[in-house]
Amino acid sequence: MKTHQCCDHSLSTQQAKEMLAQHGISRTQIKTKILLILSQDSKPLSAQEIHQEIGPQNCDISSIWRSLKQFQEKGLTREINLGEEFFRYQLKDPNHEDDHHHHHIRCRQCGDIQQLAECNLNVFDKMVSKLGYQDTEHYLEFTGICADCSQR
Amino acid sequence: MKTHQCCDHSLSTQQAKEMLAQHGISRTQIKTKILLILSQDSKPLSAQEIHQEIGPQNCDISSIWRSLKQFQEKGLTREINLGEEFFRYQLKDPNHEDDHHHHHIRCRQCGDIQQLAECNLNVFDKMVSKLGYQDTEHYLEFTGICADCSQR
DNA sequence: AATTTTTCGCAAGTAACTTGCAATTTTATC
DNA sequence: GATAAAATTGCAAGTTACTTGCGAAAAATT
Structure with missing residues (x-):
């Protein structure tokens, strides 16, 4: 793993x-x-x-x-x-109400899931607040082909 | 609409x-x-x-x-x-191969979907490339409560 | 235009997730 | 700690998004 x-x-x-x-x-x-x-x-x-x-x-x-x-x-x-x-x-x-969450990357080939650094995207939530939205949430996730899979 | x-x-x-x-x-x-x-x-x-x-x-x-x-x-x-x-x-x-894509925000109450500005997140794709991933894609979407819904 | 290839409609099949109900567990009350 | 009320569980059946097999129809190739 x-x-x-x-x-x-x-x-x-x-x-x-x-x-x-x-x-x-x-x-x-x-x-x-x-x-x-x-x-x-x-x-x-x-x-x-x-x-x-x-x-x-x-x-x-x-x-x-x-x-x-x-x-x-x-x-x-x-x-x-x-x-x-x-x-x-x-x-x-x-312990860290809103901001301490992570995004992930999943290999589209082997399905392995890796955790990314802590989220730092309040920027985006502020951006959408300008559109009049409240209580915004974002989903940011990645897929790709991991190093192991691309060598095969 | x-x-x-x-x-x-x-x-x-x-x-x-x-x-x-x-x-x-x-x-x-x-x-x-x-x-x-x-x-x-x-x-x-x-x-x-x-x-x-x-x-x-x-x-x-x-x-x-x-x-x-x-x-x-x-x-x-x-x-x-x-x-x-x-x-x-x-x-x-x-016309704009990779980069010209949009993200969206959906109201969790009325379901209305609004398009956001053009994506500018190559930063993130570069970040995950450092983990050895190739051919990365990201999903970034928002939900929130739209102005109309929050007034009701 | 005739033949090969792909696509279509229909019906049946998955897989993720939900729900109704009777039996069991948990919680509240004594 | 025993008891009644309330919530949860297992099971079976249901819903919904999406897939698939097959014969008929349409599109591509000749």
Whole structure:
């Protein structure tokens, strides 16, 4: 796994449960597990990947979807599109409200995902504010052919 | 329709057919029509919207999908994700190869899509090139709440 | 104009994601 | 800590974007 890890945000089970409580979400086994898994990986994960990690026999994927939906509504996670046919999910960093988020690059050949430096694009959000938009968000993601793949 | 039109690229039927020929695509009625429709709208369109525009009784949506897929493969169009559950498609500008592309902002409330100024992000493509990636592409799109919606 | 090749319409098939319902777990109340 | 109320889960069925196989029709090649 090539993914660069800028800083480790792994949660303990306790911390995960606190995080749920703080956001008014019930502290079930599944939801706690999802938070742990998301916190341990610096790359955003798909519902399928989370399901695999938990063990398909241990829970139904519909429960994962319901949990992810709730996390999104409560602002715990960010939904990321990397040009695939599904979304990926990433924990927001509770310590750095708005600005501490990353963009990614995905190899269109092998699918490897690498994290880029912290986002510094407030410039753009200001630009679109001039159009009268409020509460703006931006999606900036990259694809390309990674070094390994272009040598083959 | 609020969408800002920076420059009109509407094609004539003749021009559309030439464009298909130049890309080695057969000049069928459907494909010609799709090009015309895409060229007349500055905002990217979904397969559904194109189908509606042509008239659902006039062609099957699977033909539109097949055409769009071919356009993508031949580099005629760009696939755009605006945080919706489907992709939108946009004609690439044949006159300005790589750099003349736009990003967009979509209102998360009313769905209105507005075109932003021409892209000036080669900076980013250079940045990811340093990671060893070749043939990079970026997706930068915005969402927000538009002025109209925030007054309601 | 005849033949080969590609495309089309239709119907059936995926895959991501959603939803209704009864059973179980979690939370709130005592 | 037991109990009732509320939320969550598994399962099965549904929705939607997109794909695909096949015979008929249109377009390209001769």
